[in-house]
Amino acid sequence: MTVxxxxxxxxxxxDIRRLVAHASVFDNNEKVNIVRRVxxxxxxxxxxxxxxxxxxxxxxxxxxxxxxxxxxxxxxxxSPRFEEGDSVEAxxxxxxxxxxxxxxxxxxxxxxxxxxxxxxxPLMPISTGTNNAFPVMVEGTLAGLAAGxxxxxxxxxxxxxxxxxxxxxxRGGTLEEIALVDAVVYRERFIASRAVWRLDEVKxxxxxxxxxxxxGLSAIGGYLExxxxxxxxxxxxxxxxxxxxxxxxxAPGVIxxxxxxxxxxxxxxxxxxxxxxxxxLIALDGERKVTLKAGEPIELCVTASGPRVIEIRRTLSxxxxxxxxxxxxxxxxxxxxxxx
Amino acid sequence: MNLTKEQLLTMYRQMWTIRHFExxxxxxxxxxxTPAFDIxxxxxxxxxxxAAGQEPxxxxxxxxxxxxDTVVGTHRPHHFAIAKGIELNKLAAEIFGKATGLGKxxxxxxxxxxxxxxxxxxxxxxxxxxxxxxxALAAKKMGKDWVAVAFAGEGAANQGSFHEALNLxxxxxxxxxFIIEDNxxxxxxxxxxxxxxxxxxxxxxxxxxxxxxxDENDVxxxxxxxxxxxxxxxxxxxxxxxxxxxxRLYGHFQGDPELYRPKDEVPTLRANDPILRFGKQLLEQGxxxxxxxxxxxxxxxxxxxxxxxxxxxSPYPAPESALEDVFVS
Numbered sequence: 001m002t003v004x005x006x007x008x009x010x011x012x013x014x015d016i017r018r019l020v021a022h023a024s025v026f027d028n029n030e031k032v033n034i035v036r037r038v039x040x041x042x043x044x045x046x047x048x049x050x051x052x053x054x055x056x057x058x059x060x061x062x063x064x065x066x067x068x069x070x071x072x073x074x075x076x077x078x079s080p081r082f083e084e085g086d087s088v089e090a091x092x093x094x095x096x097x098x099x100x101x102x103x104x105x106x107x108x109x110x111x112x113x114x115x116x117x118x119x120x121x122p123l124m125p126i127s128t129g130t131n132n133a134f135p136v137m138v139e140g141t142l143a144g145l146a147a148g149x150x151x152x153x154x155x156x157x158x159x160x161x162x163x164x165x166x167x168x169x170x171r172g173g174t175l176e177e178i179a180l181v182d183a184v185v186y187r188e189r190f191i192a193s194r195a196v197w198r199l200d201e202v203k204x205x206x207x208x209x210x211x212x213x214x215x216g217l218s219a220i221g222g223y224l225e226x227x228x229x230x231x232x233x234x235x236x237x238x239x240x241x242x243x244x245x246x247x248x249x250x251a252p253g254v255i256x257x258x259x260x261x262x263x264x265x266x267x268x269x270x271x272x273x274x275x276x277x278x279x280x281l282i283a284l285d286g287e288r289k290v291t292l293k294a295g296e297p298i299e300l301c302v303t304a305s306g307p308r309v310i311e312i313r314r315t316l317s318x319x320x321x322x323x324x325x326x327x328x329x330x331x332x333x334x335x336x337x338x339x340x
Numbered sequence: 341m342n343l344t345k346e347q348l349l350t351m352y353r354q355m356w357t358i359r360h361f362e363x364x365x366x367x368x369x370x371x372x373x374t375p376a377f378d379i380x381x382x383x384x385x386x387x388x389x390x391a392a393g394q395e396p397x398x399x400x401x402x403x404x405x406x407x408x409d410t411v412v413g414t415h416r417p418h419h420f421a422i423a424k425g426i427e428l429n430k431l432a433a434e435i436f437g438k439a440t441g442l443g444k445x446x447x448x449x450x451x452x453x454x455x456x457x458x459x460x461x462x463x464x465x466x467x468x469x470x471x472x473x474x475x476a477l478a479a480k481k482m483g484k485d486w487v488a489v490a491f492a493g494e495g496a497a498n499q500g501s502f503h504e505a506l507n508l509x510x511x512x513x514x515x516x517x518f519i520i521e522d523n524x525x526x527x528x529x530x531x532x533x534x535x536x537x538x539x540x541x542x543x544x545x546x547x548x549x550x551x552x553x554x555d556e557n558d559v560x561x562x563x564x565x566x567x568x569x570x571x572x573x574x575x576x577x578x579x580x581x582x583x584x585x586x587x588r589l590y591g592h593f594q595g596d597p598e599l600y601r602p603k604d605e606v607p608t609l610r611a612n613d614p615i616l617r618f619g620k621q622l623l624e625q626g627x628x629x630x631x632x633x634x635x636x637x638x639x640x641x642x643x644x645x646x647x648x649x650x651x652x653x654s655p656y657p658a659p660e661s662a663l664e665d666v667f668v669s
Binding site (some may be wrong): 011014019020027082083120188189194309 | 341475487492531537538539542544545551552553554555558563564566568569572576580621624626627653
């Protein structure tokens with residue numbers, strides 16, 4: 001039986017950037033609607049079972065309310081702690097339960113959490129966060145169809161999915177954290193409200209990808225030296241005087257002139273050593289995460305180990321080309337007809 | 341964040357002042373009320389609602405306020421009053437019903453009123469929102485950059501007054517910040533059982549104003565978020581709605597058997613004490629030594645002890661004073 005997992009993060013899209021930028025209050029009821037549309041898409045292409053992460057808001061529970069489905073929907077048995085670890089645990093449980101694809105609703109941070117546990121299972125990331133370079137703005141119905149067709153094997157993985165890069169953060173020989181889009185050294189001592197918005201306090205940044213259509217910190221790299229997802233390289237940028245200024249959309253409605261001292265491409269696996277930056281911390285995919293201690297080096301490197309992601313246009317185009325959406329028409333007497 | 345060591349230690353000390361105040365009050369309140377719980381007896385008669393555990397909301401928010409900014413609190417008001425700078429002696433004396441109290445002992449714990457610090461509160465759930473709008477309208481009409489803060493619990497966000505106030509504040513672009521303390525329990529009703537939209541910050545979308553949720557009971561997270569909302573209000577850009585996840589360490593009222601609460605909830609919350617976590621952060625970041633932290637905690641305890649001694653030693657108001665201050669002349 002083909003199983004698909006759905007992880008909707010109720011916490012995405014409601015942080016301080018509603019005040020310091022012009023980010024929208026992303027209504028959780030809209031996430032409920034998106035999950036409904038995803039489920040309809042999955043069912044339409046023959047997926048028989050879906051697992052949903054339980055959450056404080058009850059996104060999954062509300063999505064199922066008054067929805068008539070043949071698809072069997074189950075909630076992952078877990079005790080949500082209402083933190084990032086929930087998405088990690090849910091992804092791990094779904095992989096154990098044999099999920100063939102995982103659909104996420106959230107921003108870069110949500111996908112970062114899911115990527116910690118999804119292994120080789122491809123993601124269909126639907127954007128509902130604030131700074132989204134990793135997930136895509138896509139109608140939930142289409143995301144459900146694409147994730148379902150990939151899970152059912154109608155579209156082969158090599159056609160449906162693209163590999164992504166990630167940043168590994170090493171402390172003392174231990175892989176401590178990952179990021180999917182960016183890691184930045186931020187001159188701030190406290191995690192506090194987590195978001196990164198004071199660009200003058202960013203000391204350096206490492207990007208897995210930097211594309212001119214990104215919003216968020218990676219836009220700085222996108223306009224400076226575009227580094228596509230497909231490139232076997234990342235981009236390292238040092239902020240400060242002595243170089244140039246880049247006008248970049250660093251948050252919704254915030255276009256900032258960022259001073260860049262130097263920048264260069266980095267090879268996959270090349271270690272960037274962060275040392276003598278304390279007091280500061282490292283923000284991953286836009287969230288302050290790791291506190292730097294004086295004299296303790298942290299190493300960052302871009303690798304090819306990011307999760308595989310479903311390419312919606314390619315997947316649906318392939319499915320259409322092989323006739324996955326075509327049913328033979330019935331004559332008025334009810335007997336099946338063949339045109340040739 | 342541009343907080344100095346002195347400011348951080350002030351916040352730490354203030355959180356301890358609140359905690360000690362509430363713990364001392366819990367003990368004083370029970371005097372004379374046992375063996376059978378008698379709400380009318382003892383030195384502090386009447387209901388008592390304590391805010392231990394909710395220190396981050398009050399301290400993180402009020403750090404941004406000046407004397408001329410207005411704060412309207414709730415039926416659980418002591419932490420707001422202390423964070424707004426009300427004199428501890430007068431606060432304690434009022435709660436003990438003494439003539440030296442803020443309201444000459446006639447208001448008590450749920451009806452604290454301080455003109456000097458522009459502080460008030462009410463025993464009515466949801467009553468903080470409209471007066472805060474009034475204070476904000478006054479500031480706006482007077483051309484001042486003063487702001488008003490309405491604190492309320494998550495249960496109060498289901499009251500009509502919440503929606504009426506948000507509508508008016510958004511319509512008139514008032515310099516008011518609505519801060520919801522989500523301590524998970526509206527008396528004994530869980531948020532899930534009471535609220536159609538469990539994240540109250542999202543209700544901001546209905547009024548076209550910014551809404552932010554702070555998921556952690558963390559004083560610095562509150563400080564950052566409220567700071568932005570206060571600056572926005574002072575610039576004349578209008579109201580904001582903020583909901584903070586916080587934790588109530590005591591019952592709804594003192595004497596509450598808390599049968600509705602899972603048995604392991606309070607021990608879990610106490611193990612994640614926001615004051616201890618903040619102290620640890622200050623140590624790790626080199627803003628304080630252990631002796632700095634100890635000194636702040638002891639100073640807070642001494643202030644509270646002195647306030648309670650003042651309250652106990654103060655006289656009760658004379659019966660005939662009930663006829664005073666009834667009308668403004």
